[in-house]
Structure formats: C-alpha cells, structure tokens
Amino acid sequence: MSARPLIDSVEFASAGEQLSGSVPVSEFARLGDSLHDAAGALQFEVKGGRDSRQRLRLHMTVTGKVDLLCQRCLGKLIYPLSIQTNLLVLSNGSEADTGEIDDLDGVPATAQTDVWSLVEDEVMLAIPLAPRHAEDQCxxxxxxxxxxxxxxxxxxxxxxxxxxxxxxx
Ligand SMILES: [Zn+2]
Structure with missing residues (x-):
C-alpha cells in the first residue's frame, strides 16, 4: 500500500508545484454505501498556482470510473468521472475574503493537506445521490x-x- 501524499497547501500553491498519481477506489471509505465494489483506481493531478486575483489555488483533475450501486436493481453501474476544479487555499489572510470566494471550494492552509482526501471530496460531489441505470440498461x-x-x-x-x-x- 502506498503512503497517502500530504502537501503543504500554501507552499505547494505558491511554488506552483505539481503532483499526480492514482488512488485505489478502496481508499475512499466515505463512498462505501454508494459503491457496488471498490475495484479500480482514479487518476488525479494537482497543480498549484494563483488565480487572476493572485489568490493561491489548487487546480485539480480527477479521472477514472467508479462502480456505483444502482438503487433500482442493485447491479453495477459504471460511472465515469472527469472532474476539473479549482480549490482556493484559505490562508489566514484570505479568511476575511470568504464572501468573495464565489462558487469556489476551499482547502485549509495546512502543512498536512491530504491529497487523497481532497480527491475523495470531489468524487463525493460528482456522483449522484441515488445512482440508477438508464431505464433500458437497468x-x-x-x-x-x-x-x-x-x-x-x-x-x-x-x-x-x-x-x-x-x-x-
Ligand atoms: Zn439498475
């Protein structure tokens, strides 16, 4: 089992660092009930940088597929993922800015940001609450x-x- 990558979100973003890798779906404990099985892995890439207003952010992409549990037939529903998102690094200075985050998600400015957990957050947001096959595929x-x-x-x-x-x- 590979170690969970931890990054210092502020340093990572300000240095414009990049990190890519894959996470086994079996690591996503919070997805548990939505999954038909925990087969496969997701690919991710995180790039540090700044947005147009010079705020630190992480650009993240997640691709792959998860085997969800169809709520109608309890069969396997292969759900492809292709997520692209920008996460604002919420440093102390920008906390007052919270009202200006727009629709961006934030990540705390910590030295031990768990990248796999960030990936899991995005996957949770991307999958349907009650996944179902299309009528003719169920x-x-x-x-x-x-x-x-x-x-x-x-x-x-x-x-x-x-x-x-x-x-x-
Ligand atoms: Zn079904």
Missing amino acids: SPAVKAAGDPAASPFAALAKLAQELNTKNRT
Missing part, C-alpha cells in the same frame, strides 16, 4: 446474474412451480 437481478438458475429469484420461481405441481396431484 435489469432485474435475474438478468444481471447472467445465469438465471443461479439467481435466488429463479430458485423461488422453481419452488413455486414445484408447489403448484404438487397441489395439482
């Missing part, structure tokens, strides 16, 4: 299982059929 569990005989519903149907047969004899 299949009941019987179909999704591939082998109808293996599904609990098929087993129930078979049982019902047997009972029916017995009742008739």
Whole structure:
C-alpha cells in the first residue's frame, strides 16, 4: 500500500508545484454505501498556482470510473468521472475574503493537506445521490446474474412451480 501524499497547501500553491498519481477506489471509505465494489483506481493531478486575483489555488483533475450501486436493481453501474476544479487555499489572510470566494471550494492552509482526501471530496460531489441505470440498461437481478438458475429469484420461481405441481396431484 502506498503512503497517502500530504502537501503543504500554501507552499505547494505558491511554488506552483505539481503532483499526480492514482488512488485505489478502496481508499475512499466515505463512498462505501454508494459503491457496488471498490475495484479500480482514479487518476488525479494537482497543480498549484494563483488565480487572476493572485489568490493561491489548487487546480485539480480527477479521472477514472467508479462502480456505483444502482438503487433500482442493485447491479453495477459504471460511472465515469472527469472532474476539473479549482480549490482556493484559505490562508489566514484570505479568511476575511470568504464572501468573495464565489462558487469556489476551499482547502485549509495546512502543512498536512491530504491529497487523497481532497480527491475523495470531489468524487463525493460528482456522483449522484441515488445512482440508477438508464431505464433500458437497468435489469432485474435475474438478468444481471447472467445465469438465471443461479439467481435466488429463479430458485423461488422453481419452488413455486414445484408447489403448484404438487397441489395439482
Ligand atoms: Zn439498475
């Protein structure tokens, strides 16, 4: 397991540093209930810099896909992500500026900013609250299982059929 990268957000942004890497989806504990499974990894890139008003910011991109749990059929819903965002570094001086942050998200000015956690924040914002397949792609569990005989519903149907047969004899 690779170490979680920590950055000093102020230094990182003012020096215009860059960091890229990937995070296993299994690291995103807060996504837990939304996930069908924690397979795969997301790619991210963080670049430090300043905005047009010379405020320190982090530009972040996150790409990849997560396997969400379809709320209708409980099947796997592959959800592609392509996130681009600017995070304002909230240093002491800019806290008075909070009203001027516009619609930008902020990151605290700390020496131990957890990059994976920032990535997770963005993923949480990007995924739907109640993910669902499109109507024509959503299949009941019987179909999704591939082998109808293996599904609990098929087993129930078979049982019902047997009972029916017995009742008739
Ligand atoms: Zn579905």
